[in-house]
Amino acid sequence: MLKVDNINVYYGAIHALKGISLTVEAGEIVSLIGANGAGKSTLLKTLSGLLKPRTGNIEFLGKSIAGNKAQEIVKLGLIHCPEGRRVFANMSVEENLELGAYLRKDTEIKTDLAKVYQRFPRLQERRKQQAGTLSGGEQQMLAIGRALMARPKLLLLDEPSMGLAPLLVQEIFSIIQEINQSGTTVLLVEQNANQALKIAHRAYVLETGKIVLSGNAIELAESEEVKKAYLGA
Ligand code: ATP
Numbered sequence: 001m002l003k004v005d006n007i008n009v010y011y012g013a014i015h016a017l018k019g020i021s022l023t024v025e026a027g028e029i030v031s032l033i034g035a036n037g038a039g040k041s042t043l044l045k046t047l048s049g050l051l052k053p054r055t056g057n058i059e060f061l062g063k064s065i066a067g068n069k070a071q072e073i074v075k076l077g078l079i080h081c082p083e084g085r086r087v088f089a090n091m092s093v094e095e096n097l098e099l100g101a102y103l104r105k106d107t108e109i110k111t112d113l114a115k116v117y118q119r120f121p122r123l124q125e126r127r128k129q130q131a132g133t134l135s136g137g138e139q140q141m142l143a144i145g146r147a148l149m150a151r152p153k154l155l156l157l158d159e160p161s162m163g164l165a166p167l168l169v170q171e172i173f174s175i176i177q178e179i180n181q182s183g184t185t186v187l188l189v190e191q192n193a194n195q196a197l198k199i200a201h202r203a204y205v206l207e208t209g210k211i212v213l214s215g216n217a218i219e220l221a222e223s224e225e226v227k228k229a230y231l232g233a
Pocket of ligand 1: 034038042
């Protein structure tokens, strides 16, 4: 579904992604783990068209998308749920969700809204509430719900568990699994390597802009290198 081939991304003179290659197959959850500043968010921003790779190629559903506008990439079904949730604080929950569908021209937006409410009953209870007054966990659910309203084929999630209480972290990870099981492919960026490896089929480890390890998620979780560096062993 997604094929990233040897991309290099810079912020001015800073070489943030150094020859990254990876793939995501339809139906998978692929996790990308790595320390602060490794380049995880930069990679997601490049996939969704917010940053341009200087060299290298990105293929999504068989089409090259490197350098395409973010809006065109959204229309293809590659949807980015950004770090820090970024909900529109002064708008209601429902308005935020409707904005997720703003590029759609089909007639099933209301049906999808009902599905999001079914998945997140707390959002339905609060549909008229200003998004800025929601708790951190509720805002994360809203951000995911808004991304679902765009009908993602591939959903990019940037640190969905950040800043959440342990119980909510569990809930968010099981929601991600459910979303995947109902047919959405997921590329998940996480600092919570433990959980991210538990729910993933495969994973990549990013260090200072380079992929240093990759493979089956269970095997990676058992490797001494990953245990020492990322699982607090
Ligand atoms: P975190 O989990 O802390 O967000 P990350 O793995 O997502 O980390 P990135 O945010 O992608 O890391 O950052 C990768 C590198 O690029 C870092 O060295 C960072 O300082 C640098 N960087 C990120 N954004 C910019 C920017 N707008 N301008 C210059 N450098 C940047």
